[in-house]
Amino acid sequence: MSDTLIHVENISKVYGTGDASTIALANVNLTVKRGSWLAIMGPSGHGKSTLLQIMGGLDRPTAGKINLNGTELTALPPNALARARAKEIGFVFQFFNLLPHLTALENIQMALWFGGMASHAGKARALALLDAVGLTGKADFFPGMLSGGQQQRVAIARALANDPNVLLMDEPSGNLDSASEAELLQLLKRLHAQGKTIVMVTHNAAVATHAQQVVRVKDGRIDEADYAH
Numbered sequence: 001m002s003d004t005l006i007h008v009e010n011i012s013k014v015y016g017t018g019d020a021s022t023i024a025l026a027n028v029n030l031t032v033k034r035g036s037w038l039a040i041m042g043p044s045g046h047g048k049s050t051l052l053q054i055m056g057g058l059d060r061p062t063a064g065k066i067n068l069n070g071t072e073l074t075a076l077p078p079n080a081l082a083r084a085r086a087k088e089i090g091f092v093f094q095f096f097n098l099l100p101h102l103t104a105l106e107n108i109q110m111a112l113w114f115g116g117m118a119s120h121a122g123k124a125r126a127l128a129l130l131d132a133v134g135l136t137g138k139a140d141f142f143p144g145m146l147s148g149g150q151q152q153r154v155a156i157a158r159a160l161a162n163d164p165n166v167l168l169m170d171e172p173s174g175n176l177d178s179a180s181e182a183e184l185l186q187l188l189k190r191l192h193a194q195g196k197t198i199v200m201v202t203h204n205a206a207v208a209t210h211a212q213q214v215v216r217v218k219d220g221r222i223d224e225a226d227y228a229h
């Protein structure tokens, strides 16, 4: 098994056409090693979310290739891409993106169902995931009844549902108070120690110190000076 989990090869992304076009990414190359923790930093509007979404197959690049765990995502038709995403990748977003009319348990069961697990098996697994993120007893709570930190932990449990190879997180602590941020960090450290690969966009330099590699995105490019950090 190669120790490269994700290989981003010469990715560009242009939104729109003609005068209205925006070059969000220009010739980005990046390698994520299996089991590593990578932090992506840089100013707002410079392409961090675009890069994360393309790495995870939520969006397609205008040019370039993404290889995830030996599969070229950019060559997959939509159905196969959706399957690869459900199996290989856990996404976590700044605003949690939980479904408000489903309970914590059901939000996780939904992800398991997308990953192909039957609902009776899914319930036990979803409960175990809630335990793992420190939310025992919150299964029947709706997102609106939980604090921001708790909602983010449900989102992480959901992201872990299908035991993905990598967690892709877009400013996961951007909307949390400092106590919840500290708890989130403990959870991420534990997951990383268990071997999970983490790629995290963050504005928080303190959070980034836990990463083994930090890259800076500026004007849609990776600042090469930081790459070997």
Ligand SMILES: Nc1ncnc2c1ncn2[C@@H]1O[C@H](COP(=O)(O)OP(=O)(O)O)[C@@H](O)[C@H]1O
Pocket: 015, 016, 022, 023, 024, 042, 043, 044, 045, 046, 047, 048, 049, 050, 051
């Ligand atoms: N769906 C979209 N359509 C058009 N422009 C977009 C879209 N998403 C992002 N952009 C533009 O691409 C650039 C990079 O955005 P983004 O990746 O969200 O940056 P960051 O996450 O670093 O704040 C910005 O100029 C943004 O306005």
Ligand SMILES: [Mg+2]
Pocket: 045, 048, 049, 050, 170
């Ligand atoms: Mg962003």
